[in-house]
Amino acid sequence: MLAAWVGSGCGSGHPDAGPGAGAGGPPPPVVTVAPVEQREWVEHEELTGRTAPVEFVEVRPRISGHLDEVRFESGQLVKKGEVLFRIDPRWQRATLEQREAELAMAQVRLETAEREARRNVQLLESRAISREDAESRESRAAEARAGLLAARAARDSARLDLDHTEIRSPIDGRVSRAMVTLGNYVSGLAGAATLLTTVVSVDPVHVYADLDEATLLKFNALVREGRLPKDAQGRIPVQLQLGDEVGFAREGFIESLDNRVDPQTGSIVLRAQFPNPDGRIVPGLFSRVRIPTGAKSAVLLVDESAVGTDQAQKFVLTLTSTNTAAYRPVKLGPLLEGKRVVREGLQAGEKVVVNGLAKVRPGMPVTAEERGAQTALRTAAH
Numbered sequence: 001m002l003a004a005w006v007g008s009g010c011g012s013g014h015p016d017a018g019p020g021a022g023a024g025g026p027p028p029p030v031v032t033v034a035p036v037e038q039r040e041w042v043e044h045e046e047l048t049g050r051t052a053p054v055e056f057v058e059v060r061p062r063i064s065g066h067l068d069e070v071r072f073e074s075g076q077l078v079k080k081g082e083v084l085f086r087i088d089p090r091w092q093r094a095t096l097e098q099r100e101a102e103l104a105m106a107q108v109r110l111e112t113a114e115r116e117a118r119r120n121v122q123l124l125e126s127r128a129i130s131r132e133d134a135e136s137r138e139s140r141a142a143e144a145r146a147g148l149l150a151a152r153a154a155r156d157s158a159r160l161d162l163d164h165t166e167i168r169s170p171i172d173g174r175v176s177r178a179m180v181t182l183g184n185y186v187s188g189l190a191g192a193a194t195l196l197t198t199v200v201s202v203d204p205v206h207v208y209a210d211l212d213e214a215t216l217l218k219f220n221a222l223v224r225e226g227r228l229p230k231d232a233q234g235r236i237p238v239q240l241q242l243g244d245e246v247g248f249a250r251e252g253f254i255e256s257l258d259n260r261v262d263p264q265t266g267s268i269v270l271r272a273q274f275p276n277p278d279g280r281i282v283p284g285l286f287s288r289v290r291i292p293t294g295a296k297s298a299v300l301l302v303d304e305s306a307v308g309t310d311q312a313q314k315f316v317l318t319l320t321s322t323n324t325a326a327y328r329p330v331k332l333g334p335l336l337e338g339k340r341v342v343r344e345g346l347q348a349g350e351k352v353v354v355n356g357l358a359k360v361r362p363g364m365p366v367t368a369e370e371r372g373a374q375t376a377l378r379t380a381a382h
Contacts, residue, residue, distance in 0.1 A: 028365040031356035033319050037301040038348040041336060042229055043294030047270070049209035049240075051285045053200035054273070055171050060193035061087060061186050062164040074177035078169045078199065085178075085196055087186065089165035096158040099151070106151035110144035117141040164188070173201040174279075200283055203276040206255065207240060209289045210267040216257075218293055227295040238272045241288040242281065247337065248290050250274055250281075300346055301339040306354045307332065316342075317360055319351040319368050327362035328352075 069086035072078060117137045123129045169175065176198045180186055186194040211219070222228045223236075231237050231253060239248030252274030261268045272289060274281065281287075306316050307330070314332055317325040333341030346352070351368070353360060360366055 028323075028367045029356060029359045030367045030369060031325075031353045031360055032371050033351040033368045034303060034306070034354045034371045036342070036346050036348055036350045036352060037339070038298055039301060039336075040296055041299045041341070042292045042296045044239075044290045044334070045215050045293045046334075047209035047211065047289045047291065049207040049272070049287045049289040051281050051283055051287055052206045052208060053173070053202075053283045054204055054206055055173065055201040056283075057170050057173075057199045059084060059167060059169070059196045059199060061085075061167055061188040061196065062193070063087065063092065063161050063188040064186065065091065065165065065188075067180055067182055067184050067186055070178050070182060072175050072178075074175070076175055077202065078173065078175050080169055080172050082169045083166045084169055084175065085167040087165040087167070089162055092158065092162040092165055096155070096162050099155040099158040103148070103151040103155045106144070106148040110141070110148045113137070113141040113144035167196065169199055171199055171201055173199045175199050202279050204252075204273050205276045205281045205283065207252070207272045207274060207287060207289055209270050209272070210265065211257070211270045211291075213261060213266045213268075215293060216261070216268055219291070222293070222295070228292050229296060236292065238292075239290040240272070240274050240281075241290070243286060248288070254291065299333070299336070300342040300348060301336060302342055302346070302352055303354045304335070304338065304340050306352045306357070307340055308357055316346070317353040317357060317362065318346070319353070319366070322365075323368060324365050325353060325360045325362055 065087035067085060068088045071083050071085070078084065117140070119137075123134070178197055179195050186196065188194075219228075228236055233253075235253035238252050238254055240250040240252060241248045242250075252272050255271045255273040257271070258269040270289075270291070272291075302316060308315050308317070310329075313329050315327055315329050318328050320326050328345055330345030331343045333343050335341075353366075354371060356366075
């Protein structure tokens with residue numbers, strides 16, 4: 001008992017005693033630190049959007065007949081005016097020839113009637129015809145002129161019908177499949193025309209998204225104050241992210257806002273336009289749209305791994321001048337390219353723990369390694 005007391009007394013009275021300071025104490029934990037980054041940034045709001053074509057056309061015939069040719073492959077890119085279908089043209093060609101013959105006959109009748117009408121003056125002077133016969137000749141000439149106009153209109157209508165046997169694409173775009181196969185009778189009656197296929201434009205595309213009421217009011221206030229960024233054409237830029245993409249690499253602009261807020265959802269429809277030269281944006285896709293909701297300003301960024309949670313409070317551990325960890329509560333903003341925006345609690349250039357947060361407590365001494373230096377050491381070791 002005496003020996004144990006003596007040993008205990010000697011250990012407790014050593015002037016250098018302390019946590020981790022003795023020969024058997026653990027060394028300070030090694031942590032990775034990185035400086036708080038400062039960057040110019042425009043605050044954004046992310047919305048869920050749905051892609052749609054700028055132009056969408058249902059291709060239907062203008063005349064009735066039997067389909068005898070399909071000149072495209074499903075999903076093919078087509079040009080405006082390119083022939084997609086052909087209806088058997090024989091009936092329309094025969095009708096056109098008939099109308100042209102009727103036009104020629106009307107021309108002959110007009111020439112005869114006008115020749116007779118021109119002789120009226122001479123015949124009246126020689127009393128060869130009566131006044132009534134002269135007026136009849138004038139009437140027949142006028143009737144022949146009207147008949148010629150009617151025959152010409154009938155000829156033009158028949159020519160249009162023949163032209164309409166070739167059904168062409170009304171726009172540049174991507175065509176769907178043929179809804180009707182060869183040999184089927186298709187109707188060109190107004191209101192009951194047969195749907196043959198559809199064509200959608202490819203470049204550019206529209207994206208529709210719902211903007212909530214609070215964001216709309218904030219957005220409109222920024223527009224009135226002229227605080228939102230604009231491109232060279234004076235349009236408000238937006239970014240797009242597809243489901244298989246990382247980040248918002250696609251740049252577009254706000255094309256329009258709807259004219260009213262839906263009272264049932266409390267939102268308004270926003271339409272943005274994006275170039276689509278590679279054709280990867282297919283109509284109907286879900287996407288993410290990022291719109292600006294603030295003016296450009298300087299923000300502070302830290303790695304997501306540097307942020308800890310203390311009940312409802314977010315915090316980071318900073319490195320002090322004495323190489324100890326200091327607890328710092330922070331208010332966070334959204335993610336920006338994999339880093340978290342810090343609205344309050346830090347200063348630019350301060351160093352925060354980004355690796356080893358779980359093994360450090362506030363006030364604890366640490367051995368800090370700069371993230372860049374640590375990477376260089378690992379590379380040299382390999």
